Amino acid sequence: MATNRSQRLRKKLCVDEFQELGFELNLDFKEDLADEAIDAFLDAFLKEAMEANGLGYVGGDDFGLVCLQKRGSVTEAQRAAVEAWLKGRSELTEATVSPLIDVWYPEKPINPVA
Numbered sequence: 659m660a661t662n663r664s665q666r667l668r669k670k671l672c673v674d675e676f677q678e679l680g681f682e683l684n685l686d687f688k689e690d691l692a693d694e695a696i697d698a699f700l701d702a703f704l705k706e707a708m709e710a711n712g713l714g715y716v717g718g719d720d721f722g723l724v725c726l727q728k729r730g731s732v733t734e735a736q737r738a739a740v741e742a743w744l745k746g747r748s749e750l751t752e753a754t755v756s757p758l759i760d761v762w763y764p765e766k767p768i769n770p771v772a
Contacts, residue, residue, distance in 0.1 A: 672762040677769050680725035680732050680761040683744075684754040687720065691749055699749045707743040711736045725761045732758060 669676045687696060696719060708715050713736060714727045724740060726732055737758060744753035760766045 674769065677766075678725065678729070678731050678761050679758040679768060680723055681737050681740075681758055682756040683715075683717070683722050683724060683740075684752075685720045685744070685750055686752040687749055688751055695749060699747065703743075707740050711739055713740070723761065734758065 663671070663673070668674045672678050687699075700719065704715060707713075708724070709727075712727050713724050713732065716723045716725070724732060724737075737755065741753070741755040744750060744755065747753070758768060760768060
C-alpha cells in the first residue's frame with residue numbers, strides 16, 4: 659500500500675497522526691468466586707472504571723481491549739486510573755494491564771508524540 663497518503667485517507671485508515679491507542683486487560687478471578695460476584699464486579703468495572711473515564715471495553719469476562727468511547731486515543735493517565743481501580747479489587751488474584759498499543763494495527767509501533 660502506498661505510504662504517500664492524503665490526510666483524508668490517513669484519517670479513514672487511523673494511521674500516522676490519526677493513530678488511536680488503547681490497551682489490553684487480562685483478569686484472573688479468585689477460584690471460589692460465585693457467578694453473581696463476577697457479574698457484580700463486571701457491572702462495577704463498566705460503570706466505575708470504564709464509563710467514568712470515557713472508555714469502552716470490548717471482550718469477555720477475563721480478557722479484553724480498552725479504547726476510547728469516541729474517536730481518539732486513551733491517555734496514559736486513563737490507563738493508570740483503570741489499573742489502579744483493578745488493583746484495589748478483592749475479586750481478582752491478578753490484573754495485567756498492557757502498555758498502550760495501536761488499537762487498529764496492534765503489530766505497529768506507537769507513533770512518537772510530535
